[in-house]
Amino acid sequence: MKDFREWLREDRMPHIYCTGCGNGTVINCTLNAVNQMGWEPENTVFISGIGCSSRAPGYIITDSLHTTHGRAIPFATGVKLCRPDLHVVVFTGDGDLAAIGGNHFIHACRRNIDLTVVCMNNYIYGMTGGQGSPCTPLGAISTTTPYGCDEAPFDLASLATAAGANYVSRWTSYHVKELTRAVKAGLETPGLSFIEAMVQCPTGYGRRNKLRDARLMVQWMRDHSVLMKKWKQMEAEGRPLPEDKFPVGEFVRRHRPAMGVPEE
Amino acid sequence: MKLIIDETRCKGCNLCTLVCPYKIFQEGTKPNHKGVVVPVLDRPERCTNCRLQKLYGRVLCGVCQMICPDQAITWVDEDPYSPEKVVVEE
Numbered sequence: 001m002k003d004f005r006e007w008l009r010e011d012r013m014p015h016i017y018c019t020g021c022g023n024g025t026v027i028n029c030t031l032n033a034v035n036q037m038g039w040e041p042e043n044t045v046f047i048s049g050i051g052c053s054s055r056a057p058g059y060i061i062t063d064s065l066h067t068t069h070g071r072a073i074p075f076a077t078g079v080k081l082c083r084p085d086l087h088v089v090v091f092t093g094d095g096d097l098a099a100i101g102g103n104h105f106i107h108a109c110r111r112n113i114d115l116t117v118v119c120m121n122n123y124i125y126g127m128t129g130g131q132g133s134p135c136t137p138l139g140a141i142s143t144t145t146p147y148g149c150d151e152a153p154f155d156l157a158s159l160a161t162a163a164g165a166n167y168v169s170r171w172t173s174y175h176v177k178e179l180t181r182a183v184k185a186g187l188e189t190p191g192l193s194f195i196e197a198m199v200q201c202p203t204g205y206g207r208r209n210k211l212r213d214a215r216l217m218v219q220w221m222r223d224h225s226v227l228m229k230k231w232k233q234m235e236a237e238g239r240p241l242p243e244d245k246f247p248v249g250e251f252v253r254r255h256r257p258a259m260g261v262p263e264e
Numbered sequence: 265m266k267l268i269i270d271e272t273r274c275k276g277c278n279l280c281t282l283v284c285p286y287k288i289f290q291e292g293t294k295p296n297h298k299g300v301v302v303p304v305l306d307r308p309e310r311c312t313n314c315r316l317q318k319l320y321g322r323v324l325c326g327v328c329q330m331i332c333p334d335q336a337i338t339w340v341d342e343d344p345y346s347p348e349k350v351v352v353e354e
Contacts, residue, residue: 005335013273014334020277024333032330174283176330202277214277 004028004035012059017052020214022173022199026120027056029176029197030089033183037087044087047076049101052127052201053093053120070101073108076115077260084114084262087187094121094135098154102134109163112191114260118183119156119194122201130204137244141208157196161252166191168251172198172221175248182250191258198225198246265317266342267308273336276300280328280337286310289328313339 008031017023034044046064048054049072057064067075076090097105097119108115124142125131132142132149135156139148157170167189171179179197186193200206200217211217226234226242228249234241267288269280280289281303288311289303296302308314312324317339323329329337 005338008335014275017333019275020279021333024335025279025331028330028332028335173331176327180330214279215282218279218282 002035004032007031007035007041007060007062009059009061015059016055018201018203020200020202020217021052021126022122022197022201022214022218023053023056023120025173025176026053026118026179026197026199027059029179030091030118030183031060032180033187034087034089036180036184037187039087043085044089045076045079046089046091047072047079048091049093049096050127051093051096051125052122053091053199054096056091070096070099070104072096073101073104073115073117077108077111077113080113080115080260084260088115089187090115090117092117092119093126094119094123094154094156095125095133098134098156098159106159106163109160109165109192109194112164112166112256112258114190114258115192116183116186117192117194118186119196120199121156121196122199122205124201124205126201126204130201130208140205142205157194157251160192160194160196164256165194165252166256166258167193167253168196169194170196170198170246170248170251172218172225172248173200174218174222175225178248185250185253189253190261191256198248265314265339267305267311267314267337267339269302269305270336270338271296271298271300271302273334274300274302275334276302277333278303279331279333283327283331285325285327 041062044062046057048057050069072090072092076088080088125133130143132145134154136149160168167186169182186195202214206217224245225248226245228247231247290306292301292304
């Protein structure tokens with residue numbers, strides 16, 4: 001069996017991500033899952049939009065498309081409907097997917113196209129210098145919210161669940177084994193599977209929010225994530241849900257009719 | 265097998281020191297020629313992967329390799345007659 005590191009373009013390494021950026025971890029987990037599926041690089045396409053996370057396909061040996069801002073999913077839809085035999089994986093960030101590409105995202109979920117969307121949610125626009133994105137938590141400091149963000153953030157996993165994706169899960173970059181398993185389950189599922197990976201951005205987000213280095217941010221995510229089972233139990237018992245914590249785990253797994261699945 | 269940190273890739277984020285269950289990775293003290301403080305290995309022969317990867321035929325724990333954002337951590341075959349069994353690759 002091949003090692004997942006053989007999928008990386010060794011001549012492009014080391015990559016441009018900052019020290020301790022979680023995007024590299026998500027690339028590792030996704031490539032490990034793709035490798036476990038036994039797919040060939042010739043039959044796999046990685047597609048991305050604009051942003052830090054969207055530089056990921058440039059470090060992978062397969063064919064890839066680096067498209068316009070927010071339009072990764074429309075390009076991926078085109079690839080999938082034109083060539084249903086290809087395996088299409090979309091790398092995207094929160095500013096790319098939730099802000100400018102929000103409509104494309106919910107309609108891809110509604111159509112249930114056979115894609116795997118891996119969203120690296122780092123709470124801010126990292127590449128342009130840490131501006132507030134639709135996923136910035138309440139009270140968080142960013143370049144455009146210097147007195148604390150006073151808008152409620154998007155819950156992307158719940159949005160995908162409501163819009164009709166076939167498989168939705170959320171993990172953080174601390175949970176590498178679970179994230180690999182979730183991406184693999186998403187690749188196996190026909191229809192749109194959405195994996196939200198919460199990643200640390202020590203440069204743009206952490207250092208403005210009292211989390212000075214990458215380790216502190218990863219520890220913060222580890223301590224503020226609650227497993228789905230426990231979260232549902234707390235809901236059922238009517239206990240107050242902690243506002244600064246978020247559930248991680250599998251949100252939904254269902255079998256709605258999908259589009260773009262190759263006919264057997 | 266032996267555990268190595270590729271100094272040309274490591275950027276010194278010290279995430280491996282957070283996740284290793286044996287605390288093999290320790291924070292380094294001296295910057296290398298690139299100015300990066302690379303973690304040092306504390307008795308890396310304790311790593312389960314070094315000992316048992318060949319026997320089981322798969323990566324056993326491997327959390328440090330997965331969490332390393334710079335793809336710097338890997339295991340390589342060691343030379344059976346080398347006097348120093350496990351060293352950080354220069």
